[in-house]
Amino acid sequence: LPGIPRFDEHGIWKYREILFSQYGNLMQTISQLIERSETGLNARQIAQLVEIVPNSSVFSRLQHAPGIRREKHQGRFVYFSEEKYQEQKSGLSRPHHVRFPTDSESVMILVQLVKYPHSSIEELFERVAEQGIRIEPQVIEAFLNHHGLLKKIPDTK
Missing domain, CATH: 1.10.10 (Arc Repressor Mutant, subunit A)
Structure with a gap:
């Protein structure tokens, strides 16, 4: 059974319409996604990754989650890791490379x-x-x- 899930690069496995995460529940998963991001994540990016609506009540809880910092950047709230805040924030100002599809x-x-x-x-x-x-x-x-x-x-x- 442990060999069945095939998690993607974000630690998420989708079976039919259900998402599973190697990080635990939804809040734990979002925290890990933010921690692993280079420039923090905005609500739209998070919503796309975990397949929730961008105006979900999860985001009001997320702004008070331990280890997460929310800050407005270019008109959008961006969620940063407290530990990697300076590194992630500086990444927003430099151009970043978007991978090209296979x-x-x-x-x-x-x-x-x-x-x-x-x-x-x-x-x-x-x-x-x-x-x-x-x-x-x-x-x-x-x-x-x-x-x-x-x-x-x-x-x-």
Whole structure:
């Protein structure tokens, strides 16, 4: 049984519509995701990773969670690890490298884009995730932008 779960790079395993985490419950998982991030995470990023709505009540509890610091940055609340606050905050001001999708991920993105040409980045993210592949929205956006396909997609913010 221990060999069955296949956790992704975020420590999350999805079985059907249920997410499991190697870190424990939802708050423990979010705390670990924040701790492991290079630049902290905003509510939208957290919501995408753990598949909750961005205005979930979890975020009001998160601002008081031990080891987490919340700060407004460019109009959005960003959640930082208390231990790595300076390092994470300095990462926000420098350009960061977004990974490029693998060949198979690129094909999956393009297939969904051809099937649903008016999809937003978020909709593409969800459609690719339905196929069992988790590709971060910023990776999808960077890929489409690199190939000049971003302009064909409305609502890219």
